[in-house]
Amino acid sequence: MTHTKLYTIIYVVLFAFATIQAAVEGFGLVDESYWFAFWLIIVLSVVKAVMVAAYYQHLRWEPRSVSYLAGGGVLVALALTAAAAYSIV
Amino acid sequence: MSDLPPKSSIRRWFLTTNHKDIGILYLVTALFFLVFGGLLAMLFRVELLTPAADFLGESGYNQAVSTHGLLMVFWFISPFAFGFANYIVPLQIGADDLAFPRLNALSYWLYLFSGILFGISFFQGVTFPGGWTMYAPLNTPAYMPGEALGATSVVLAMIMFVAAVTLGSVNFLTTMYRMRAEGLRMRDIPMFSLSINLTVWMMLFAFAALLAALIILSSDHIIGTNYFTYQIDGDTFATNVNNPGSSMLWAHLFWFFGHPEVYIVFFPALGVMAECFQTFTGRRLVGRKWFIISMVLVALQSFIVWMHHMFLTGINLEIKTLFMATTIGISLPFDLMVFSLIYTMIKGRVRYMTPFLFSLGALLLFILGGITGVFLGAVVLDYQFRGTYWVVAHFHYVMVAGATALFGGLYYWYPKMTGKMYNEFLGKVHFAVYFIGFNLLYFPMFIAWETPRRVFNYPVELTVWHNLSTVGAIILGGSFLIMFYNLFVSYFRGAEVGDQPWEFATSAEWAVASPPPLENFDGVPSYASGTLEFLSPSDVAKRQSGHSGAAADGGTAETSPATDGAGAEAGALATTETALATGAGTAEPTGHEHASHASFWPFMISLGGFLLFLGLSGIRTGSMLYTSLALVGGILGFGSLVGMAQEPFFAPETAIAERWPFADVEKMKLGMWTFLASDIVLFGAFIGSYAFIRFAYGWEAWHHDLIPEAHVTFPGLVNTYLLLTSSFAVVLAMVAAEKESRAGVMASLGATFALGVGFLINKGIEWQHLFHIHTEAFPEGWAITTNLASSTFYLTTGLHAAHVIIGLIIAGYMFFRSWNGAYLGDEKPIEYFGLYWHLVDIVWLFLFPLFYIL
Structure with a gap:
């Protein structure tokens, strides 16, 4: 590579x-x-x-599953931040 | 690496890295914490015989209730489940051990020492008194009695515990995706292992959010940041004035972890129930596929229901309604699982042995616990029930139902672990007394639901129900004497059992001796033919050659050095002589090497961590004792990490294995990525906390009100350039290693190190400048404790700097090794280090605009 x-x-x-x-x-x-x-x-x-x-x-050259693994972490963090911020609008 | 002494030697239990030994250690330690937490419960149940604090006193009651909850939830129930997981999962999936045996031992010792630190908190004046949910700002020193050193110790013990959990999650996921027997698809692994798989997925993400919360709380405790309290003038503290999000921030972070935690606790129990229902009905789980789909759904949904714990806070009605819907929705997959278990009983022929009785009991208790929980998911009912004994009764019917199944698991696998059968009669007596005691303890709490939670006072007319509960607690607690007696005596006098004491048990742990040999299987397990068989080395060689040089998973047959070890760096630190590779294709060890099973370093690292944290708990007092403890612990921990990195340790992957969906991702790399996924959540929660606080304060006003003019973009831009360049240098080091250029590797790694050091120096200069500014708005400088913005800035960028320092230690070590010619033609260790370093870079790419520009 x-x-x-x-x-x-x-x-x-x-x-x-x-x-x-x-x-x-x-x-x-x-x-x-x-x-x-x-x-x-x-x-x-x-x-x-x-x-x-x-x-x-x-990640471009890894199996897609590794991107999903990392993306899962990002998604979790975004869900927490967005929902928490929205809850006090 | 030293040899593993026999089980009769005390040394073995300090040295062992074998998954079965570690499993036993977890089980014994967790049972100790069950007794510890149980005795605390006895104390406050005695207190509750009358509605007044006339036995423990007010503070004593608060401490007993809080520590009972924390010990039972964190130090008993999950570690108890992971005792089974350690022992059973590798056997069930056909692995010789976990993927990283030394990390597994490290997880255990961190867990044990975290519990010891928790225990020491009782001797630091007052231990943690603020409820197991640790709500802030209530649980910051400003609002706690005395110096609150015991409370700080508990927070630090929790951090240590979470470190153990994170390492364990990485280890189990890597094991289950890289070491399954050939032909064993994920959907086909036994139900207990499947439940552990989903549990560790939830743990990986949920505990990272808790870690963020705990680091922030400990920072408020130790260095005086203002996340949860806002000091207005030196004497007066106020919340919800200048820091409007303070209490809600904790609630969000905690419950984002806290609700998945319910399933983290319950899923292993569900796995035990599924195993026992199958074995003792002689019937495959009815609707097994749908049972699994339901579990997956619950694991996903568990992350979108947390705000039902916050219906009485100031969150808006729209979000309450949304979370009511998601909460009610999560009960549906559970309904399917319950019906599946019931229908399995109907379709099979039930044999009422002790493990089944506990499993059936758990199901009944869980049904009641689940139904009463749905009440709490409805906004209007929750307004009425929140903060009452309804909640206490409900969650004990859920959590202790989980424990009930796990006790069934203890009886179920006891013959496998010991080679002896327990006394069946005493087992049944234990169940009967346990079940009566349980219901007598917890059911009256539904009737006396109007009792306010966490308060020793209650209406006098409810006394009879509380007294019944106390009697139930004594019976429930007493039932464990029967269990301990039975298991202890049976160990010496129980009937010998063969491989398979249960007629209809089908999973792979029953195909080996009881107890199993050190390396589990005589031959390599395979399900390729449709049934379990054990392949000889020649069969394995044939399979491998049959794949034309490709491994079973279709990867290439190249080899690369890697080993178990302390996280990512271990791959980098391995020597090719001692660690044959795993890689996309896995080679059998070719020489006379055998897997290693012993290392003293996990114990030493944990001891160092324990001393360090104990020191940190009191360092704010300026005491020489605490400072010395922190120093000694830090040195011991660091030295032990280096010792472990240099220790030759051989942890082979199975020669042929089922590895979907990570077939082409070698063991070390998968472990690294799994860890990084958790780290992403940790940083995400930190950045999310900053965003939440700033949003609550007023996004644009924040910059004008709280940040000095001297806090400019330029230092951040320079650090961005430095980190980007250092990332580029790491990829160049990898390229140089591929080209076998020693000078290139050394120059690139040296540049990485130098740029990282430059980053820290630049940051240091910037911080010094900000600490000492003198302006009208900030006459005392812009220090960590000055305001919300300074707290979030220094703590978030400080956490990032800590990551940089860790990376520099690894880079420095690798530079030293490259001097001696390491990595030439073998770039993998540099790649693994790079994965970590680039993440540190990526995080900075967001910290720079958020903290320097916007």
Whole structure:
């Protein structure tokens, strides 16, 4: 599973996305349009996380069951957070 | 690795990693905690003879009730079930042992020492007095009598217990997905093993949420974070003012764990009931497939019903209605299971032996417990019943019904474990006295339901019912004298039994001697022909060659070094001489190597952990004793971990096995991913807690009110760059190992280590700066205890930093080994470490925007 070039491209993309996230704040978008900036930044984080999991952790090349295992943990955490927050709306 | 001494030697029980020995240790220890918790119950039942605190006193009553609940739920019932699981599951699925035997021993010793820490809390002034649900803010030091050191010890003991549970969950799941006998599909494994499989799935996720809750609570106890209390001015504490979510946060975290916990407790009992019903009716479980589907449904649904425990809190009506529906819905699969068991009796011919009597008794008790629970799932009825003895009666009818089945399991497998038959007459007498005592104890609580729960005072006209309960408690407790006498005497004088004392028992544990030999089977178990047979080494070799170099599961026949060990790093630390691989295809050990069964390090690690936690319980007092204990414990624990990592230990996987759905995922990797799934929930619960508190406070106001100007994005961005680069360095190390470049491996691992250290230094500088800012809004700096935002920031990023430190220790160790030429042409250990390190990276990818930008 030697994909040095692919790993490098992903590293560059991750680096760039992190920079964009900081730039969103640096250019004042968080102050001007908080919730637009919020979702933009969160989506970028999700994309970065998926890239790390898929390529650096090799989920892309593992049996699908391993992704379900990790996804199960994510689902559990999201269910707890979303339902708890909704309960006090 | 030292040799395993005989069972008569006390050394064996400190050294053993064999699953059957560990199972016995669990059973004996759990029974000790049954007596411990039972005696506490006796004390408060005596107290309740009159409606006044005239025996134990007010605080004594609170302590007895709280510790009884905690001991019974955590230290007795689940470990008792896992005594059977340890002993029986590998036998039932055709494995020689669990996947990671030393981790199994470590689980046990952590469990035992957590119980000892719990016991010590009684001698630290006042032990935990705040109810088994540990509601916060009630259970933070601000609202507890005295120094609350005993309470802190209990919280830390719980953390230690959860560590044991998590290791156990990883171990059982890896075992059951990698070591099943050839031809044994998941749907075909015996009912007890299936129930344990579903139980450990629930444990893996539910206990991670509890761990998050406990770490937060212990942080409030020890370092003074403000998750559950908010200090307004140094003297006055207030909740629901500046911290509106405080009490609900605990309730959400606890009950997100707490409701699956009910099924974590009950499922193994259900498995025992299914086994006993089949064996003693001579009939296969009616509707077995639907029984299994129902269990799977309950396991899934258990995570979406927790808010029915919170109907009397401030959650909104919509969510109450939704959770009422899910709660009522979860009773439906249970109905199917109950009817399946009843119909199995009708279709078969019942033999009323002791294990069956306990199983049948458990079913009857559970029916009553289940029906009365449905009342509590309905919002309107719950308004009336919540906080009363209705709840106490209901959950004892459920939980102790589970224990009832497990006692049946003890009689059922006693001949297998000892090779001796218990006295059947005394067994039946035990059941009769137990059943009468149980109902006399708990049924009057339904009648006296208006008694307020957890309070020693009650209306005088209910005295007669409470007195009946106390008499029932004495009878129930006394019934165990019969059991202990019977089992003890039978061990020496009982009739010898053969492999299979029960005529209609069919699962694989009955196909071996009683007690089974150290490595379980003479030959490799296989169900490929449709029935259980044991393959000789030549048969196995033929099967393997028949697969043209592929393993039974279709994986490739490559080998790679791996071993059991302390989590992920063990694979990295294994030596090829001592640990032949498991891998996608599994090779038989080719030389004269035999599986290892002994290690002293699990005991030593747990002892170190115990001393460390005991020290932490009192470290806030500044006492030299507590500080020294923490220091000694930390050094001992760390040194023992290194010792275990360096110890040669051989834990082979079965040569051919059924491994769906993880056929191509080698043992170490599956163990690692399973652990990471739990870690995802832990971090998820932490991030969720932050989001919940901030949401309750006011999402956007949070940033303006609570965070200083000096808390800027740049340090977080730099740390993001450092971690991303370190992740990249790990994958480069893997590539270099594949290319057998020693310089490349060393350079990449060295870079990973250096970048991780850089991350911590940068964080340290940032924290120091924030601690010492002087602004109008934060004249005393922005410290851990300053406000909600600072507490969530330092604790969440601190937990992440702790993960970085653990990763650095492993990376440093691997760098040292790579210096000596390790990993060349064998990148697996680096890959396993990378899985962990990349998760740490992923978590930071969310912490960075949440804590630095938004």
